[in-house]
Amino acid sequence: MSAALAGSVVVPLGGAVLALVGGRRAAPWVAAVTAAVSLALAGALALQVWRGGVVELEAGGWSVPLGIAMRADGLAAAMLVLTAVVGAAVGTAAMSEFAGERGRWARGDGFWPLWLLLWAAVAALVVSRDVFNVYVALELAGLSAVGLVAMGGGRAALEGALGYLLAAWLGATAYLLGVALIYAETGTLDMVAMSGRVGDGPAATAALALMSVGLLLKAAVVPLHFWLPRAHASAPAPVSAALSALVVTAAMVVLVRLWSEAMAGAVGAAAANLVGALGVVAIVWGSLLAMRQRSLKMLIAYSTVGQMGYLLLLIPLAAAPLARGGAGDRATEDAWVGGTYYAVTHGVAKGAMFLAAGCLIAAAGGDRIAALGGMAGRAPLAVAAFVVGGVTLVGLPPTGGFVAKWYLVSGSIRAGEPWWAVAVLAGSLLTAAYLLVVVRALMYRGDRPGEDAPPREPGRVPGGMLVGAAALALVCLALGLRPLEGIELLGVGIPAPAGGGGG
Amino acid sequence: MRAAGDPYLLVGIALVCLALRALVLAPGALRRIIALNVMGSGVFLVLIAAAARGEGEPDPVPHALVLTGIVVAVATSALAIALARRLHRIDERDEDDGGGR
Numbered sequence: 001m002s003a004a005l006a007g008s009v010v011v012p013l014g015g016a017v018l019a020l021v022g023g024r025r026a027a028p029w030v031a032a033v034t035a036a037v038s039l040a041l042a043g044a045l046a047l048q049v050w051r052g053g054v055v056e057l058e059a060g061g062w063s064v065p066l067g068i069a070m071r072a073d074g075l076a077a078a079m080l081v082l083t084a085v086v087g088a089a090v091g092t093a094a095m096s097e098f099a100g101e102r103g104r105w106a107r108g109d110g111f112w113p114l115w116l117l118l119w120a121a122v123a124a125l126v127v128s129r130d131v132f133n134v135y136v137a138l139e140l141a142g143l144s145a146v147g148l149v150a151m152g153g154g155r156a157a158l159e160g161a162l163g164y165l166l167a168a169w170l171g172a173t174a175y176l177l178g179v180a181l182i183y184a185e186t187g188t189l190d191m192v193a194m195s196g197r198v199g200d201g202p203a204a205t206a207a208l209a210l211m212s213v214g215l216l217l218k219a220a221v222v223p224l225h226f227w228l229p230r231a232h233a234s235a236p237a238p239v240s241a242a243l244s245a246l247v248v249t250a251a252m253v254v255l256v257r258l259w260s261e262a263m264a265g266a267v268g269a270a271a272a273n274l275v276g277a278l279g280v281v282a283i284v285w286g287s288l289l290a291m292r293q294r295s296l297k298m299l300i301a302y303s304t305v306g307q308m309g310y311l312l313l314l315i316p317l318a319a320a321p322l323a324r325g326g327a328g329d330r331a332t333e334d335a336w337v338g339g340t341y342y343a344v345t346h347g348v349a350k351g352a353m354f355l356a357a358g359c360l361i362a363a364a365g366g367d368r369i370a371a372l373g374g375m376a377g378r379a380p381l382a383v384a385a386f387v388v389g390g391v392t393l394v395g396l397p398p399t400g401g402f403v404a405k406w407y408l409v410s411g412s413i414r415a416g417e418p419w420w421a422v423a424v425l426a427g428s429l430l431t432a433a434y435l436l437v438v439v440r441a442l443m444y445r446g447d448r449p450g451e452d453a454p455p456r457e458p459g460r461v462p463g464g465m466l467v468g469a470a471a472l473a474l475v476c477l478a479l480g481l482r483p484l485e486g487i488e489l490l491g492v493g494i495p496a497p498a499g500g501g502g503g
Numbered sequence: 504m505r506a507a508g509d510p511y512l513l514v515g516i517a518l519v520c521l522a523l524r525a526l527v528l529a530p531g532a533l534r535r536i537i538a539l540n541v542m543g544s545g546v547f548l549v550l551i552a553a554a555a556r557g558e559g560e561p562d563p564v565p566h567a568l569v570l571t572g573i574v575v576a577v578a579t580s581a582l583a584i585a586l587a588r589r590l591h592r593i594d595e596r597d598e599d600d601g602g603g604r
Binding site for chain 1: 532535536539542543546552553556564568571572582583586587589593
């Protein structure tokens with residue numbers, strides 16, 4: 001029954017090994033088959049969860065105190081579908097970047113095994129129910145992502161990769177220290193078993209704080225975002241898309257699981273509001289920094305810093321009420337669906353934007369926003385994909401971003417805490433402000449000679465990258481036009497921690 | 504977490520704090536890599552303290568976690584050192600080119 005759940009991790013992991021053994025020629029084909037199978041498995045699993053509820057798997061048939069459990073609730077299934085969809089698009093884009101002899105990157109064949117390993121790690125992160133397994137998956141995701149960032153080979157890429165590695169390492173160490181404390185306190189690593197035993201004593205509170213700081217560092221939440229823009233911007237475009245769409249989001253999913261379920265007993269209202277306030281700061285600060293950027297990929301990377309703030313609003317609006325035993329409350333459910341729907345739509349939209357940016361940069365010969373003048377005429381499809389992704393982030397209909405923000409605002413108002421709704425809407429305006437700067441440059445012929453350094457020689461739009469960007473842009477629209485199935489899916493298995501009213 | 508584990512717990516936390524100080528204050532990638540290794544050792548000691556809580560036989564689970572943690576730390580250190588060395592080489596080559604930058 002749960003073959004699809006096991007396959008969601010095992011298939012990309014096996015693909016990574018095969019891609020490594022297969023070498024330069026076979027690797028792209030291995031990746032293509034892996035993506036197709038993973039997409040089918042994720043779809044099947046989502047259907048299974050949507051129809052029949054939460055799917056669980058005890059690895060190797062060992063039950064929980066001894067074995068390690070995996071679980072696909074609605075959120076995990078949706079994240080697996082997101083991973084597979086973005087994965088397929090990134091793989092298609094990578095065909096024109098890394099496959100064969102004509103790739104632009106010196107060590108392009110290294111891309112495939114690292115990328116599939118990253119895929120497996122992200123899948124493991126979202127389905128894992130064991131806090132130590134999460135640590136291993138976090139490190140696996142970090143190591144493979146650092147390898148991908150370093151592929152550029154130049155000074156900027158290596159510095160970005162090293163900064164990313166040290167930040168991820170520190171985050172994982174803080175997380176592991178939290179795991180040590182919570183194991184000493186509860187004697188278990190299983191999230192469900194833990195949720196009944198976590199109290200609000202000092203050890204549990206310290207553990208939750210340490211694990212949260214580790215995950216916030218991994219998710220690049222202000223003020224722990226310092227490593228992200230350089231790492232994401234110096235990587236090749238398909239890698240940036242995968243990192244911004246999947247890796248930071250997966251860390252955020254683990255954070256939400258800890259606060260809403262595993263460590264619910266240690267969650268206090270003040271701490272949850274503090275995390276929410278951090279989210280608001282992230283939205284504002286990330287957007288302001290994005291406005292100041294001159295290079296397109298830097299702007300999109302800072303946009304990720306800002307958008308992660310929306311996911312943090314899940315903590316005060318959904319996780320903390322759930323931790324108090326508020327399952328079934330309409331406000332909480334709306335906020336849960338809105339925040340998680342935003343996690344998925346942001347992933348798709350950010351993937352579309354980074355891939356479209358890759359096309360535009362290749363066509364214009366440089367990534368300075370000022371040098372992108374008139375691209376709407378020369379690469380209309382790439383510009384369209386970028387704009388659809390941008391509109392999704394702003395949250396206008398008919399995109400998935402509108403649906404997600406609608407539910408977030410509804411949850412906030414129903415809960416009687418309208419200030420979060422104000423932050424959601426103000427963030428939309430800020431997002432629109434920095435994206436319009438780019439759109440203006442793309443639409444108008446801004447060629448004022450002599451103002452900027454002359455752009456490099458303009459090139460062709462890479463075909464695979466364009467297909468990937470366009471496909472993800474279509475998914476953004478589909479998420480807005482047919483949201484009901486996705487919303488129902490995300491409503492499956494909203495956590496109801498054992499012990500209910502902790503604290 | 505009484506009795507047998509206590510010294511390990513204290514030493515572990517002290518190591519984490521020292522490493523954090525070095526990580527914030529020390530310049531240079533190599534020092535940071537060493538600081539993170541020291542911090543990891545501190546966390547491992549805390550895990551060992553967690554194994555010794557209660558009476559009787561120590562709990563084997565945290566020891567397994569430490570083993571896994573050591574493997575992860577070695578792999579991460581190797582990658583970090585490789586990246587730092589590559590950066591160092593780029594610096595050296597730039598200096599040889601006479602640019603001075």
